[in-house]
Amino acid sequence: MGDDHSAARPLRADARRNRDRVLQIAQEALASDGLTISFDEIARRAGFGVGTVYRHFPTKEALVEAVLLGRIERFVADARALATAEDAGRAFFGWFTTVVEQAAANQALCDMLDSGSGMALRPGSTLADDFAAALARLLARAQRVGAVRPDLQAQDVHDLLRGCLAAERRARARGGAVRMAEVICEGMRAKPTSPPPTF
Amino acid sequence: MGDDHSAARPLRADARRNRDRVLQIAQEALASDGLTISFDEIARRAGFGVGTVYRHFPTKEALVEAVLLGRIERFVADARALATAEDAGRAFFGWFTTVVEQAAANQALCDMLDSGSGMALRPGSTLADDFAAALARLLARAQRVGAVRPDLQAQDVHDLLRGCLAAERRARARGGAVRMAEVICEGMRAKPTSPPPTF
DNA sequence: ATAGAATCGGAGAGCTCTCTCCGTTTGTCC
């Protein structure tokens, strides 16, 4: 009862080819134009009728997920791999920076993490929970060793990540040199000198 | 030649009343729902036919500007007032924080500063230039006294402001306690430990 | 009170977007 989808019907050869092509064109289109690109436009760029694309992906959301979910899964996997790293602070900041660096290059990925657009990754999906859990674990370890401000909660970091993404994306659009992630990581860092600069 | 709009036709009493009501309802609707709210919906909430609202504001953009431009002008005015403050660092961080605090309470204002939506405040408008110039001046002074990282450019700060707004808005939506502006200001601060700049 | 101008209301034009339907074309298996 698990996957009645894989072996049941091996897809005709042309269909498989076309599906792959749609996936690739959609990937490029979404990366450059973001989630707001229309389904019709993706079909047009791929050179198919819109009906054909709908045959493979029943909704726009399904297509977007087919293209992007893997990316986010990889972020989660990265976080899990770092969850036992020796230097917890380095692991946390490194992961945060990596996510920003990679996502900033993909408009649709930004839109999705940005969440503004309400598509997949909305709370309730397993992946959203996994993402949040992985982030929370990295954060907790980094805080335990005093690398990150103890008053930050996982949700705060999630929001900061989204904000950082928004900033980084804009900066890239104009060829900015400063890494936004660096600035924001600096802000999340626990202050090394306990007495605040009352001086 | 200045204002051929005020004395020419004093508007009929009912029209003036209705215009004011539209403005107020639009203000509330935009603050809570953001720039994506439809013109029809604003008219409906105000209790007018859509034609009536169009009579007063020829496009949706005009209505939005009538509601929001004043707010942004005030941010610019605040920045100018602080441009000669004694403590340049305090002036810069205080202004940044104030803008975030106030804008975060108004969805449409966020959308506009966020710029995602391409409405007013797009480059080219005088106000956008004024905003950028005021920010640049505060920043330059704060950097001169060593309060802010010297590698940050005005554009970077503008982008960080937008990112901070996005983060703060989400944090508020769930009642978060951490002030995002504080974290990000911390990140923009020049490191006290590093050698004093050029001196 | 009444004429005449100013204002209102909302149907609908015109556009875009998602998604469906079904006649036509193409691949596969014998």
Place this chain on the structure above:
DNA sequence: GGACAAACGGAGAGAGCTCTCCGATTCTAT
């Protein structure tokens, strides 16, 4: 090569949005 299922294409339904048009209504000056 032929039969039949699978896949394709694109017109168009349906929903939402901005904005226009003009007959119906309301105000104001006399």
